[in-house]
Amino acid sequence: MLYIENPSTDPYYNQALEEYLFTAIQDEDLFFLWRNTPVVVCGKYQNLFAEVHVPTALEEKVALLRRISGGGTVYHDLGNINYSLITSCEPATVDYTQFLNPMIAALSRLGAPAEIVAGNGIGVDGKKISGSAQRMVKRRVLHHGTLLFDTDLSRLRTLADGAAHGDVSKATASNPWPVTNLRTVLPQFDTTEQFFDALYAELDKAFSFERRTLRKEEEAAVRKIAEEKYHDWDWTFGGGPGFERTRTIQTPEDTFPLSFTVKKGIIQEVKSEQPAFTALNGHRFEPETVRRIIGSRSVAEQLF
Template identity: 35%
Template structure:
């Protein structure tokens, strides 16, 4: 096993680097890395049901889909992430194997971290680490987070569940109470020293002798993957499992039920409870085929607003209710 220093806190680059190493390198690799503030969600999740997208956008927080399964996590100051990419002949997903050195390092600092629900690390029943995995041929990626001194109020604020309901088979995060590792230290330890100690411990555990950087060519490939995939709407929203929504809206003073089916991030069908409503075909024409996001829905409906039999209040409510 070798260690690679990503030398980046760019979340898109760092998630792309995990995929690049998984699919393009043959050697076993350990990486310890940090991201600027972002929300990272699982490959098979629907982001709209994991957090309040309007709130997150107002806070200017990036939201990024990763290639591994599992639930939604918060990355930011005081949080460190680790990745193990290995070649496996069998038992390709084995969280315990790669969480063990993390547990032993924490034990050396005077705390007993336990593995629960196959892939979470907890101290006194409170979660300090969430982990996920991905397999590509005979290669496995195990990566996870460690909450050292994360602002928990910030974490809870940005991961607020949305009020709207979505009907989908997407994986739903299992929200549990979290805590910080720093609370359980028996002696003072800075975040930097904690990370350096973890790096040294894992290196010794796996017999890693030295750290290398990505080459210029590798950085170029990772950056391309970051820009073309991890920053794309198609990956972050279009890859979502199919979902549907049912909302009650007010049109011309009449309460109408409207149902949308969304496939690959785009509105596939629109059904209104009053099929004789004059607005019915106008709404279908404006909505079917467009991305199901605020920018696209707003722009499309504004183009037909003067043809709809609703006032400005009803119009704005319509936009808010079908997102």
Template identity: 35%
Template sequence: MRFVDNKEITDPRLNLAIEEHLLRNVQTEEPLLLFYINAPSVIMGRNQNSIEEIDPDFVRENNIYVVRRLSGGGAVYHDLGNLNFSFITQGKRDLHNFEKFTRPVVDVLHQLGVDAALQGKSDLFVAGKKISGNAQYAAMGRMFSHGTILFDTNLETMLRAINPRQMIIESKAVQSIRSFVTNIREHLSEDMNIVTFRQKLLLGIFGSQNIPLFTLTEADWEQIHEIAAQRYKTWEWNYGRSPAFNIQKSEQLPVGKVDARIEVEKGRIQEIKIYGDFDGRRDVAELEMRLIGLRYDRDAIQNALADTDLEPYFGALEKEALLNLLV
């Protein structure tokens, strides 16, 4: 096995692109191990509805990345206190064998005095609380098994970022199953930072001070940046792949009750109806037509309504109030 140095990159879009490049484009019989730490981000499962899994206002206001990964499973929150590991191997014979890929991590945690264990299909727990979720993906005759390790993550931010605002949503998406979680740092007999923890984990897995390296070439980095640009940095991948879903939101505003029913498919508004007891002179259907086909996100709707006077449709209604209702 060889270790892949990601050059301390914390952009989740690039780190996921490194992982995909190692899976699809690097042909080696030797297993590869990748560690990466991401800036604050919500990493979505391949089949999830992005809007259903996050608080979009909190994510936007706090500059938190939202990125969809290749593997399935639930949404996870990453920040600079979260260490991620990925084993990339030839063949698919170990697909669904999470014990094999989490065992090296568990063994090192035991050496550090942390009584971690695999519970259920793919999660690591300490003292009855979750510290790691794992997922897998296979392609091109290869596979990866990757997971998170909550070392010193801001749990309050995590819970706010992946807790959707209160709204009625009907969706075909797979919802995340949220568990009680804990940070590894709280269970260590010897305190350390995440860099030291990463090094101890690395040395423990390889069992030696001499870590065999797999060095990414300039050509590798060109392919990695291309993957990131074509997939992980695109709205179409991160939001547009969301399953079809319906939203119903109702609120008592200064102009009266406003009720919005929105159908979204592939991240775009397919149909929208606005009802209520507000007193408008013009047919609100004119406004609805302007929103059909738009991306279902705040910026797109805000731009579409930038030059629109809402008074003829609703009376004295602030655009901010309407935006807050719709998105």
């Protein structure tokens, strides 16, 4: 199995790297471990605005991304390790267990009492330390997941809070589960980097990795995908299912209901007894734009 060397911690580049390897290399089994600077990543079929507190993420300069696989929303920072496995198999034989078991075995050898939880996750003592998702095209499958080692769990809960309950949508909703860090059961590792190296060593025993670095032209192709797709507002914010949202808006002068729909990230069908809000029609559903049109930061944030 090829192990792809990837020192990057840029979320946009790393998301593009997964997609490039999944589509461009069809005749090799691939694996790589990687880390990201702070980012919230939602599943392909999710309503980002229902899963993430978008104003807070943008204010704190936390990246927001939409990946190519399904599943729920996850938070990454440098205390989290991501893993990706790309291989070929018959569609009828694919399940999460076959991909989770090697990771569980490696964690167990390091001393973590790991087990499958919530169907496609890994947990210790009943709390989740890993969520995973998959994408399959023909006979090619991408399986990837997180490993919370020393993640800022408070920030995770604040940003990926699923706060907008009540949206009418066909979007896939995340499945909340209590989480913990692997550091609580693996005290022998002082840093995430130490754990990263130890985990790699255990997985190498199982997979017999052949290390490989990207060629310059491959890196250029990855950067192109990152720029054209993962930095693109229409993919990240406009790429999910449409939804209908109803809010009770409070101003110093009044309290009133407001409803609107969002399709491809664009506000439509605003219904309000306050005519000024209809000016939102046709504009992007994004905090700065809504604030500018409404003229009030506190009122604008009530829409999110």
